[in-house]
Amino acid sequence: MTLGAILNAMRDPAGVPGAPGLFEALFVGTWVFHIAFVLLTLGACALAVAGFLLRERSAHWMRLSTSMTGVAKIGVSLLIVLGVAPLLFTQVIYDPQWYASNVLSASWALGFIATLIVGYCLWFAFYSKNEEAAKRPVVLYAVAALAIFLFDGLIMHALIYQSLLPERWMDWYAPGGVVDTSGARLHAIQWSRYLFIISLSAPAVGLFLLAYADYFATRSDIDPAYLTFARTLGRKVCVFGSPVSLMLLLWWMSDLPSDSRLVAHPLGWLLAISLAALAWLVATKSAPGRGYALLASGVALLLLLSAWREVIRVAVLAPLGYSIDDYKVNVDWPSAILFATTLVGVGGLVGGFYLTVCYQAGRVRGLYTAGVGVARLSSAAVAILIVWIATFFTYGAAIWVKNVFLP
Ligand code: HEM
Known part of the structure; x- marks a missing residue:
C-alpha cells in the first residue's frame, strides 16, 4: 500500500459537506485573524515587560506597560x-494529517491546553499587580x-510540521519496531519557520502602536506626548524588527524541501518583498493619520503568509498522492445555508455591533452614549440572535423527531 493510499484511507468516509476548495479558502482566510x-x-507581552522594567526612565513607559498588559490580556x-x-x-480537509500528528504527540497536544491555562493565569497575576509601586x-x-x-x-508549530511529514510517522510511532504510544515527544521542529512566524510579533506590535496613537488622538485626557512616544516606539520596533524577520524568512526559504521547487515559487518571494516594502513604508510614511492603513497592510501581509503556508502544504503532500480536490463531496445544503447565514448574520451583525461599540466607546472620555445608528444595530443584533437560536433548536428538534419517531 502506498503512503497516498494510506492517507486517503484515513479520511472521513462521510466526505466533506461542500467543495474542498471552499474549505481551503476559509482555512487560509480565518487563520489570518488567529495569527494576527x-x-x-x-x-x-514583550512591550509590557520592557515598559515595566524601564518605568523609572519616564512615566510613558509605565503607562505603555499597563496598556500593553491589557492588550495582551x-x-x-x-x-x-x-x-x-x-x-x-x-480538520475537514487535512484530517488524516492533523489527527495523526496530534496522536503522535498526544501528551503535548493535551499539555498545550493545560499550559495555556497556567500561562493565562500568570498573565492575570501580572495584570492585577502591574502598577507604579509594584516590586520588581x-x-x-x-x-x-x-x-x-x-x-x-512551538507545540502548535510542531503539530503542523509533523503533519507535513507522513513518510516519517512510522519511525515516530514505532521507533526500532517497538510501538511507542506515549505521545510524549515532539518529533519535528523547523526552527526557521517557527522563528520567522514568531519574529513577526515585532512588526505587528509596531504597526499596532501606530494605529493606537491615531486612535487615541481624539481623546483630550490623553497626553499627546505619550501618543508621540507610542508612535515613535512603534515605528522603531517595526523598522528594526522587519529586517530580522526578513533574514529568518530567507532562512526558511533555504530550508524548504529541495525537490519541491518551492524555493522558486513567486509567493514566497512576494512575501519577502512585501515585508521589506512594509518596513520602508513605516520608515518613510508613518506620519500621524496613516496608522490604520499601515495596520491593514500588515494584515494583508499575513494573508500572504497564510497562503504561503498552504502552498507549502499542497506542494509537500501532492507527490505522496494526497490532494484535497479528490476528497469525496457530500453536499449538505441545510448545514451550508445555516453556516453561511450564521457567518453573515450573527458574525456580521453581532460582531459588527460589538466592534462598533468598542471602537466608539474607547474614543470618548467618560460616559459613552450610543447614537441612533448603534442603537439600531444593537436591536438588529439581538433580533438576529433570537432568530438564530430559534432556527438552531427547531432544526435540531426536527431532525431528532424525524430520526426517532418517523419510519
Ligand atoms: C498562546 C497560544 C498560541 C500560540 C502562541 C499559537 C501560535 C501559532 C503559530 C505560531 C502557528 C503557525 C505554526 C506554523 O505554521 O508552523 C499556529 C497555527 C495554528 N494555530 Fe495557534 N497558537 C496558539 C493557540 C492556539 C489555539 C488555542 C488554537 C485553537 C483554538 C490554535 C489554532 C491554530 C491553528 C488551527 C493553526 C493552523 C493549523 C494548520 O496549519 O493546520 N492556536 N498557531
Whole structure:
C-alpha cells in the first residue's frame, strides 16, 4: 500500500459537506485573524515587560506597560477564539494529517491546553499587580507567561510540521519496531519557520502602536506626548524588527524541501518583498493619520503568509498522492445555508455591533452614549440572535423527531 493510499484511507468516509476548495479558502482566510492576535499578543507581552522594567526612565513607559498588559490580556482570549475556525477547517480537509500528528504527540497536544491555562493565569497575576509601586519581581509572572505562550506556539508549530511529514510517522510511532504510544515527544521542529512566524510579533506590535496613537488622538485626557512616544516606539520596533524577520524568512526559504521547487515559487518571494516594502513604508510614511492603513497592510501581509503556508502544504503532500480536490463531496445544503447565514448574520451583525461599540466607546472620555445608528444595530443584533437560536433548536428538534419517531 502506498503512503497516498494510506492517507486517503484515513479520511472521513462521510466526505466533506461542500467543495474542498471552499474549505481551503476559509482555512487560509480565518487563520489570518488567529495569527494576527497571536503576534499582537506576543508583541504586547514583550512591550509590557520592557515598559515595566524601564518605568523609572519616564512615566510613558509605565503607562505603555499597563496598556500593553491589557492588550495582551484581551489578545489571548481572542487568539484562542479565533484559532477555532481554522482548526475546524484543517480538520475537514487535512484530517488524516492533523489527527495523526496530534496522536503522535498526544501528551503535548493535551499539555498545550493545560499550559495555556497556567500561562493565562500568570498573565492575570501580572495584570492585577502591574502598577507604579509594584516590586520588581512581579515582572516574573509576565516573563513566565510569555515563555509559556511561546512554548505553546512551538507545540502548535510542531503539530503542523509533523503533519507535513507522513513518510516519517512510522519511525515516530514505532521507533526500532517497538510501538511507542506515549505521545510524549515532539518529533519535528523547523526552527526557521517557527522563528520567522514568531519574529513577526515585532512588526505587528509596531504597526499596532501606530494605529493606537491615531486612535487615541481624539481623546483630550490623553497626553499627546505619550501618543508621540507610542508612535515613535512603534515605528522603531517595526523598522528594526522587519529586517530580522526578513533574514529568518530567507532562512526558511533555504530550508524548504529541495525537490519541491518551492524555493522558486513567486509567493514566497512576494512575501519577502512585501515585508521589506512594509518596513520602508513605516520608515518613510508613518506620519500621524496613516496608522490604520499601515495596520491593514500588515494584515494583508499575513494573508500572504497564510497562503504561503498552504502552498507549502499542497506542494509537500501532492507527490505522496494526497490532494484535497479528490476528497469525496457530500453536499449538505441545510448545514451550508445555516453556516453561511450564521457567518453573515450573527458574525456580521453581532460582531459588527460589538466592534462598533468598542471602537466608539474607547474614543470618548467618560460616559459613552450610543447614537441612533448603534442603537439600531444593537436591536438588529439581538433580533438576529433570537432568530438564530430559534432556527438552531427547531432544526435540531426536527431532525431528532424525524430520526426517532418517523419510519
Ligand atoms: C498562546 C497560544 C498560541 C500560540 C502562541 C499559537 C501560535 C501559532 C503559530 C505560531 C502557528 C503557525 C505554526 C506554523 O505554521 O508552523 C499556529 C497555527 C495554528 N494555530 Fe495557534 N497558537 C496558539 C493557540 C492556539 C489555539 C488555542 C488554537 C485553537 C483554538 C490554535 C489554532 C491554530 C491553528 C488551527 C493553526 C493552523 C493549523 C494548520 O496549519 O493546520 N492556536 N498557531
